[in-house]
Amino acid sequence: MIPVPLWLTSDTKRPYVMKDFFICDCVQHENKLIVSSFVVVSKQVKPKKTGEPYLALTLGDRSGHLEAKMWDNVEDAIEVFDQDDFVKIKGLLNKYKNRFQITIHKLRLLGDSEVDFADYLPKTTKDIGELWQTLAGFVATFQNQHLKALIELFMADPEIAEAYRNAPAAKSLHHAYIGGLLDHVVSLFRSCDLVCRNYPQINRDLLLTGAFLHDIGKIHELTYHRSFSYTTRGQLLGHMIIELEMLQAKLAHLPDFPDELKTLVEHLLISHHGQYEFGSPKLPMFPEALMLHYLDDLDSKMEAMRAQFERSAEADGGWTGYNSSLGRPLLNAMKFLEKKSAAAPSVAVPAEALAQAATSTLQDTEASEKKPEAAAAAATPEAQS
Numbered sequence: 001m002i003p004v005p006l007w008l009t010s011d012t013k014r015p016y017v018m019k020d021f022f023i024c025d026c027v028q029h030e031n032k033l034i035v036s037s038f039v040v041v042s043k044q045v046k047p048k049k050t051g052e053p054y055l056a057l058t059l060g061d062r063s064g065h066l067e068a069k070m071w072d073n074v075e076d077a078i079e080v081f082d083q084d085d086f087v088k089i090k091g092l093l094n095k096y097k098n099r100f101q102i103t104i105h106k107l108r109l110l111g112d113s114e115v116d117f118a119d120y121l122p123k124t125t126k127d128i129g130e131l132w133q134t135l136a137g138f139v140a141t142f143q144n145q146h147l148k149a150l151i152e153l154f155m156a157d158p159e160i161a162e163a164y165r166n167a168p169a170a171k172s173l174h175h176a177y178i179g180g181l182l183d184h185v186v187s188l189f190r191s192c193d194l195v196c197r198n199y200p201q202i203n204r205d206l207l208l209t210g211a212f213l214h215d216i217g218k219i220h221e222l223t224y225h226r227s228f229s230y231t232t233r234g235q236l237l238g239h240m241i242i243e244l245e246m247l248q249a250k251l252a253h254l255p256d257f258p259d260e261l262k263t264l265v266e267h268l269l270i271s272h273h274g275q276y277e278f279g280s281p282k283l284p285m286f287p288e289a290l291m292l293h294y295l296d297d298l299d300s301k302m303e304a305m306r307a308q309f310e311r312s313a314e315a316d317g318g319w320t321g322y323n324s325s326l327g328r329p330l331l332n333a334m335k336f337l338e339k340k341s342a343a344a345p346s347v348a349v350p351a352e353a354l355a356q357a358a359t360s361t362l363q364d365t366e367a368s369e370k371k372p373e374a375a376a377a378a379a380t381p382e383a384q385s
Contacts, residue, residue: 019119024311026100029093034102037088037110039120041065041227045078051074054080059089059102060227062122062177064311070104076352077107084226086110086120098321119222124179128165131179131186138189144205146257150265152210153250160246163219167227169300176228176307181218185211191295203288206261209258210268210292217243238279240270264288272296305330 021029021036038059044333045053055070055077068091070077081087093102137157142148154160168180188211196204219237223231233242244266251257267289273280274293284290304325309332312320322329
């Protein structure tokens, strides 16, 4: 058995390790040696060209993810930690192919008592209780008593309600933070409510029901205790199948729920991704389903852009790096306009020009004062004759 170096061992009696570097700070620390703690989002052991192993990691904290490589002393570290563990690392931060990564020199496992979990999982800055009450306020306005009873049944389930209030809306693409699902659905409710006013033929209650339920399966598809990842059930079934099962379980308590309405709700859930290649087994086939798809897609893309701008706050010119979920780099138009306005050159006016302009202005003023007098003289009988 190979002895483990002291710095690789975990001591659960150690005090909390203050985290003073976050991944969002990479721009200020490029080409510097970093000592900080992270959660291991993913861990892979890969072979070098020589056949020796190296570690390829994705590290995370509440501000984002960072790729990391460990080339030396790998055999001492391989068995020390696993995915979802917390580690303290020392390494060099630099850019590779225009993306930040860290080359790890040393690494040790952290015990749970050494970490503040809030440092590693991003969380909504909004008030969870207020968001939940906003949802309840919308549901209270439902005119369809069957749909109202269905959503209230979900919201009254303490296990579902607790998970709904805390789950992320996605692993990484959009609203990927604690409370992200609730934040996303409240935003979607507001958009649905506004757009329905412009399309009176839309069944508002049906659309909002779809908005509430369209991602509810995420509470079982995703796990978010240390990092955001998929559960085994989530990997095998996906959130659409899971939420259909959840729907059937609740409808069993509503025997008078109309079959036709049930079918429409089911279609809303399985078609909201909009296209076959995006995982929808069916395309949206009635107006509420089509609207749910487009508004859901819009809200997720707006959040993806907002988060990208936040991560790229230090970038010059307003341009961000390539956004993989949107398939393009992004321009922060407000930042771009502010930079252009600040960069507008001020023209220096020579003193001689200022004096000449002042003289011209004085002459023009005197001439304008004489014009009324000349006009009055021309209006006299003597002048007319």
